[in-house]
Amino acid sequence: MSSQKTEPRLATRVATRLVKGGTSPAFEGGRAVNPPVVRASTVLFESMDEMNDARRRRGTERMFTYGARGNPTGFALEDVVAQLEGGYRTRLFPTGLAAISMVFLAFARPGDHVLIADCVYQPLRHFVDTFLRPWGVEVTYFCADGSDVAQQIKPTTKLVYVECPGSLVYEMCDLPALAEIAHRHGALVIADNTWGSGLQYRPLTLGADVSIMAATKYLSGHSDVMMGTVTTTQACWQTLATMSDAQGVAVSPDDAYLVLRGTRTLAARLAMHERNALEIARWLVARPEVARVFCPALPEDRGHALWKRDCSGTNGLVSFEFAQADAQTAGRFVDALTLFGIGASWGGFESLATVSNVAGTRTCTDWSRTGPIVRLHIGLEDPQDLIDDLAQAFARIQT
Numbered sequence: 001m002s003s004q005k006t007e008p009r010l011a012t013r014v015a016t017r018l019v020k021g022g023t024s025p026a027f028e029g030g031r032a033v034n035p036p037v038v039r040a041s042t043v044l045f046e047s048m049d050e051m052n053d054a055r056r057r058r059g060t061e062r063m064f065t066y067g068a069r070g071n072p073t074g075f076a077l078e079d080v081v082a083q084l085e086g087g088y089r090t091r092l093f094p095t096g097l098a099a100i101s102m103v104f105l106a107f108a109r110p111g112d113h114v115l116i117a118d119c120v121y122q123p124l125r126h127f128v129d130t131f132l133r134p135w136g137v138e139v140t141y142f143c144a145d146g147s148d149v150a151q152q153i154k155p156t157t158k159l160v161y162v163e164c165p166g167s168l169v170y171e172m173c174d175l176p177a178l179a180e181i182a183h184r185h186g187a188l189v190i191a192d193n194t195w196g197s198g199l200q201y202r203p204l205t206l207g208a209d210v211s212i213m214a215a216t217k218y219l220s221g222h223s224d225v226m227m228g229t230v231t232t233t234q235a236c237w238q239t240l241a242t243m244s245d246a247q248g249v250a251v252s253p254d255d256a257y258l259v260l261r262g263t264r265t266l267a268a269r270l271a272m273h274e275r276n277a278l279e280i281a282r283w284l285v286a287r288p289e290v291a292r293v294f295c296p297a298l299p300e301d302r303g304h305a306l307w308k309r310d311c312s313g314t315n316g317l318v319s320f321e322f323a324q325a326d327a328q329t330a331g332r333f334v335d336a337l338t339l340f341g342i343g344a345s346w347g348g349f350e351s352l353a354t355v356s357n358v359a360g361t362r363t364c365t366d367w368s369r370t371g372p373i374v375r376l377h378i379g380l381e382d383p384q385d386l387i388d389d390l391a392q393a394f395a396r397i398q399t
């Protein structure tokens with residue numbers, strides 16, 4: 001798995017491994033705290049024998065043999081992510097969406113059936129419509145809580161793809177129970193773990209075979225780099241590695257460096273995102289303008305019991321439904337905010353707000369009769385300033 005140098009000597013906890021993993025090589029004199037950015041296309045060998053040996057082994061072992069096969073900066077990040085996720089090994093991809101599409105390319109074939117959770121990151125539905133279905137893969141969406149998976153699974157089902165908690169309104173599913181059903185039918189369980197970041201939720205320890213993260217979000221943490229990660233069990237590793245080598249997908253060492261740098265402070269940042277988000281979520285619950293607050297860490301959230309059982313914390317994401325407002329008013333509310341940026345994505349240090357089209361991204365459950373839903377990403381600002389900003393925006397839409 002990872003190189004000997006990065007193996008901690010003590011049985012350490014995750015926050016320690018985020019700091020200690022993926023170390024740098026020694027030079028004459030000493031060793032930098034962080035690994036260097038190794039930029040390379042060509043990699044040189046001492047002899048033809050050495051080159052041929054590396055080429056023979058690179059399909060199954062980690063070998064620095066050519067830029068398109070990964071680079072030492074990326075390898076260091078892969079080790080940190082594999083430990084974070086509790087998996088065997090990790091591969092890096094240029095975006096979270098590219099990581100997702102590679103998993104389908106590696107594990108699905110025309111004629112296969114795949115089950116996908118209703119609450120998935122919306123662009124995956126676009127990938128299904130533009131590639132998977134035309135390619136010949138049969139796709140069925142299942143309820144976000146997983147309640148209909150046992151009925152929907154069939155002999156041709158190869159993958160059960162979950163996202164827990166789900167995008168936008170954070171539906172929880174019972175992953176160990178789902179994995180049991182899937183494995184009994186010979187299907188693999190794929191999880192999008194972007195919400196959990198490997199710290200708050202660890203699908204591979206709950207029965208998933210493959211865990212995907214958009215490192216674009218909390219791992220990078222600074223809204224300035226794109227990346228996706230795929231971590232698998234030992235049994236699933238070779239299938240993923242062979243397909244991504246065949247496709248020639250690699251990430252830049254500069255980007256890997258930035259994500260590794262962000263990962264060092266993941267535990268500290270997430271603790272603060274969580275604290276700020278919970279303060280704002282509780283404030284929103286008490287507001288007359290708000291019908292419902294979506295955050296699985298709140299006792300009144302539908303997924304709270306599962307969250308309590310399976311997650312070790314929450315992050316900066318909080319969505320809420322307006323009690324009495326149309327989508328236009330919700331848009332005016334977001335426009336009136338001064339400290340929240342308006343933009344896609346999340347996981348950076350800054351707060352964001354958008355009006356979410358939940359009804360348009362769910363097909364198993366009917367969200368058309370709910371009020372408009374605003375998704376907040378709570379950043380590292382002072383939460384009282386954010387509350388003041390939300391309060392003035394609520395006041396503005398009354399007039």
Ligand SMILES: *Cc1c(COP(=O)(O)O)cnc(C)c1O
Nearest residue numbers: 095096097121192194214216227
């Ligand atoms: C953002 C996101 C992705 C995609 O990541 P990109 O790096 O933006 O391609 C995938 N899944 C979830 C749940 C996300 O939030």
